[in-house]
Amino acid sequence: MLTIDTDVAIVGAGGAGLRAAIAVAESDPSLKIALISKVYPMRSHTVAAEGGAAGVIKDNDSFDEHFHDTVAGGDWLCDQDAVDLFIREAPRELTQVEHWGCPWSRDPDGHVSVRPFGGMKVERTWFAADKSGFHLLHTLFQTSLKHPSITRFDEFFSTDLVVVDGRCHGVAAIEMRSGQVHFFRAKSVIIATGGAGRVFPFTTNGAIKTGDGMAMAFRAGVPLKDMEFVQYHPTGLPGTGILITEGSRGEGGILVNKDGYRYLQDYDLGPPDPWPRKKAMELGPRDRLSQAFWHEQKKGRTISGDNGDVVHLDLRHLGEKKIDERLPMVRELSMSYVGIDPVHDAIPVRPVVHYTMGGIDTDIDSATAVDGLFAAGECACVSINGANRLGSNSLTELLVFGKRAGLGAAEFARRRTDSVIEQQVDLMAELSRERVLDLIRRNDGEERVAGLRKEMNSAMEAGAGIYRSEESLQSCVDTMMQIRERYKNVVLNDRSNVFNTDLFEALELGAMIDVALAMACSALQRRESRGSHQRLDFPERDDTTFLKHTLAQYAAMDVPAVDYRDVTITRLQPAERVYGGAVE
Amino acid sequence: MSQRCIELEILRYDPEQDDSPHFQVYAVPYHDDWVVLDAINYVKEELDPTVSYRWSCHMAVCGSCGMVVDGEPVLACHKFLRDCSNRIRIEPLQNFPVERDLVVVMDDFMDKLGSVKPYVIPKEEKDIEDGEYLQTPAELSSFKQYTACINCLLCYSACPQYALNSSFVGPAALALAHRYNLDTRDVGRSARADVVASNSGIWECSFVGACSEVCPKAVDPAAAIQQTKIASTVDYFLDFLTPWKRT
């Protein structure tokens, strides 16, 4: 077992992980940082984000507005102290990445431009054409190369956290090219591994979004918070699930059903004109738009296609010039993958799973209940997104909380004086290695990774989709428990030590099953509808009972235990979420 | 209706079992809207879970799935089956050592990427409180295309100079250096020069132009390198004529 000593270990090198690494390096260049990722940093899923990052900079905007939009957008499940901090830090962080070279799109006078985005009353979304995540990720990665204290461990697959007596001592990871398990002995650890969209069959998420870090923290005793809240992005391409940015609606795109009718006006998001108009119609919040699709589908008003039912996203009225300038990637994706040129035809779209609001329970400083363990980004839940995330808050979240995690981890590493209980720690690391070896060596077993994964996907789609019920969720939980049991009989075809993707997919499946179970159980217990969690049997929001965060706790032999914690409400009391005509 | 089948001829190499790489053939159902990546995923899920390759986003933005399909470097998620033959030959990227099956060793590229100092070297530090650097849309346009590189390495696979001389810094790294050199917020051209304007840098390039032809993002690294040659030559003469004004 190879041991690597470091001060701060960061698992995940996407937007949050890179921002955290830079924060540690800048705050104290003498701290050793191990930046561990199962993919090269440029492959992290931050790269696929398109629309932009929200931050208040224009004169017609205010922190109050951003606060209000975010809390209301989250259906009041957001911790308001965290939201306050988030929105205030946002402009600083976005300016910081601009200084680092991020090519934000500009107004004629040279200042950064902003565009309107879903659920926001005032436009405040900074954007870099329609490849904001790509530019943000590459800017952060390239800036990280400035800091010699950051040592990268590219293509190291993290498997387990080592936690002894409520304190984190590091993380075990497989060097993918050689199969050798390494133990990163660290004074503090940050998890920034992203969300878990691949739990579902139709998703915008890339192959790597399998909730590895969420599962690691979960198994190490950290609760997963608000896991039932899974966001469906209203406009994904049918079949591939490829994301068509909300920015296309921000620029004026409309959604129509098979009769060419802008159906959103039937769902309290109208009136349709004047258009574009913020917080109304196609610029409503994502949960409401996805739910509207579900209703239209039930009414038989969607358009059937080769890859299921769709509606049409019409951008034709924007004109070729605007599309090429503001939405070039949308045009390219649409032409490549569905053969549609949005300049001349409407794009077929449908809701697809996009973002996990829930995640590793952290406080406002990105710290978890385990000493020395921090989490930031989509894998974490502070919570600033509550029951439904507003588009363009996520990229900003990576920066604000990535930085906080970095500073917190750096501080913890500096202060840490305890002598490490070497034997116990090494034993736990060794156990992790044994777990991996067991999986490779197993010969008797009927299950295969791909087959079991498909079953898990189907169960989640059927039981925990856009609309859920007691029956569908209970069935889902039962099936998932069986799948977890069957996972113990998974046998690999590939026994090689060298870049064994069969093994990595098996480990990812294990993580997804744990995460899926947390999602299904949390959803089952939340007997109300709020934000992106919609119950057919409990269609109303119930603040008396459920103005609380769900906390799922891992149980090796049982369903996760579900508990609750009050939401921090400071200045905005729960009210009705109002979009469409009723807004000024 | 019978399902049309095509064949994938995939290069396999497991150093623990094989002396050298060999091809393995798989029969895959044809779908009109499938890309090569979908076909390879089918092989892994249904036929042979031991095939190893990199992929993630499936939308040509993460750069993971670069491979050589029927002799041409492409992104597997961007190459449609309908544009391929009935028997598709799939190999790992050229000019990189093969780790396993379709997975190549990328270390050399990562080193070179870092060596060109691909980050803003500002004239003077600016406080966050003072807001953003001003940059007009025209100034942004001047370097925008060079920001589009997804580091997919198709250009290195296509470049015969990189094949002949592995110390060549290469198209993507040099295009990225050019991106920063052109960015109005940066003054680091001379700091990058010892790598960029070296004999292993731009001067190793003989403008074959294959890199720009295979680039899936129209970055045009060949253009970046030629422009850098001109800029570097001008710098050289200026330094010679006006040594007191070091660029």
Add this chain to the structure above:
Amino acid sequence: MTRRPYKAEFPALSWWLRQPRYIRYMLREMSALFLGIYVLVLIAGLYCLSLGKPVYEQFLTVAEGPVGLTFAVITMFFAVYHTYTWFKVTPKAMPLTLRGQRLPGAVIIAAHWLIFALLSAAVWLLVSS
């Protein structure tokens, strides 16, 4: 360590035969050879001229003979091909903007051909007069 990265052999002499784009590249590069030889031929001609009319007449006989003409035609092809490829890449090496808009490559290339045509016409007139 069970790793054993495999380095494929790169055929240093015949790599360019693998793809049309590499063949076109080598043709472009090969033009330098022919053009270089042609320059030597011209220098030889000048030298012969300096030695008097009879020697020069001998030079012309060879130059206008079957071998000489074949060589001239081949070199002409390479010269034009070289010009064509050179003009084609000029916009890449020197991107020009006019009033905020990037000048289309085709315009720059067309301008080059125009000037080339004019200069060629001028030289032809000079020679044929």
